[in-house]
Amino acid sequence: MSAVKTRNDWESMAQALSIQGQAFINGKYQAAASKQTFDCLSPIDGRLLAKVASCDLADANLAVDNARDVFEAGTWSQLPPVKRKQVLIRFAELMEENADELALLETLDMGKPIRYSKSVDVMAAARAIRWCGEAVDKIYDEIAPTAHNEIGMITREPVGVVAAIVPWNFPMIMASWKLGPALATGNSVILKPSEKSPLTAIRLAQLALDAGMPAGVLNVLPGFGHTVGKALALHMDVDTLVFTGSTKIAKQLMIYAGESNMKRVWLEAGGKSPNIVFNDAPNLQAAAEAAASAIAFNQGEVCTAGSRLLVESGIKDELIALIAKEFEGWQPGNPLDPATTCGAMVDKQQLDNVLGYIQAGKKEGAAVVSGGSQVLADTGGVYVQPTIFSGVTNQMTIAKEEIFGPVLAVIEFEGMEQAIEIANDTIYGLAAGVWTSNLSKAHKTAKALRSGMVWINHYDGGDMTAPFGGYKQSGNGRDKSLHAFDKYTEIKATWIALD
Helix, strand or coil: CCCCCCHHHHHHHHHHCCCCCCEEECCEEECCCCCCEEEEECCCCCCEEEEEECECHHHHHHHHHHHHHHHHHCCCCCCCHHHHHHHHHHHHHHHHHCHHHHHHHHHHHHCCCHHHHHHHHHHHHHHHHHHHHHHHHHCCCEEECCCCCEEEEEEEEECCEEEEECCCCCHHHHHHHHHHHHHHCCCEEEEECCCCCCHHHHHHHHHHHHCCCCCCCEEECCECHHHHHHHHHHCCCCCEEEEECCHHHHHHHHHHHHHCCCCEEEEECCCCCEEEECCCCCCHHHHHHHHHHHHHHHHHCCCCCCCEEEEEHHHHHHHHHHHHHHHHHHCECCCCCCCCCECCCCCHHHHHHHHHHHHHHHHCCCEEEECCCEECHHHCCCEECCEEEECCCCCCHHHHCCCCCCEEEEEEECHHHHHHHHHHCCCEECEEEEECCCHHHHHHHHHHCCCCEEEECCCCCCCCCCCECCEECCECCCECCHHHHHHHEEEEEEEEECC
């Protein structure tokens, strides 16, 4: 059993770390066709981590052509499912064997605490790849009920070339949720990581190759959304586009798909999730701990963050006080310190966005209960305190718009009907929490919420067996579970006359 690493250990490893910043196309690292790069800076202290390839249309064309060639050749797409399974399981094993390196890249690049990069991000990403690999030889096709002289077969086939555009907040996990089912079903994939956190995606490409995946099956194109992201979305030979990110960009990708080849587009977009706590919550301390974690974990940069805390009037003051106390354990610190629970925002732009929302909340009349300020500015990093606003109405900016930072808007309600009305009064419908001791109330509230996921008496539950996705402008389709495989396969009906 390896010794627990200290901050000094992680900082020493960071100094010695060799960081790859090139694109990965057809099984090898290479510069962008334009030779252009962009600076990848760490939000921890502003240090330059790498010069990263800034891919554009030429790189997209090359990657798609290679992905199509290997798909048509059948070296992966026609490989028996059990063989693809073996490669994916080895891929997951290599992720676990390189957990320290991957966690360190994630923390340096994105600013999340190293304790979570290793225990949550790397492990969850590896689980997703392994789970999908294990599932692929256990999914059966169908035979239709027919007359005795006919056979109707319903079979699944890979869609072909998949472009996956993933966000910066959980780079490895979001990538793995796409890569797992897409690769397991035999597709070729071009992965476009966010320019804010591209480093683990670039490293994963080599691990996949080391695991036995044929060259050209997994390609990684770092770069910007308006260049290489747009090029992939408009490409006439990309069959399916999958995306996690903002609702604004999700809408634009749908337009690009319509303007090109009507490629299938699957989107997991924004959220403004209500966390509803009734007077009869079974354990107010547990509710407070969950509410604090739901907004402070990953610095609030979570699509399912419980950013709207709906509290019944009888417990409002007590619950707010408990959450403020919990926030004492969520104060920002150096992400390379294993004791740190709340790290840096991903970059200065996101820090400024969050501070702007805090100012908007004050201007519109909400009251800051705790937090609300930038901290640790002398480090060169970008940190903000977890913040509680009380006196919030659902019409305020901080209650309507996705902040993607540790800003909690507390909204008071009276009774179940008003709670449901407030909760559903949003363009989003990703997730929700409900806290009550009344089984009937829990079921009625959960059924009434226009949300893809509802958690009762906890927050952010589930595993790879449960689908992940939302209603309304939170997107379409589902990640995780066997339902995710629907996004990456075509269903073919073959009807045979036996006479």
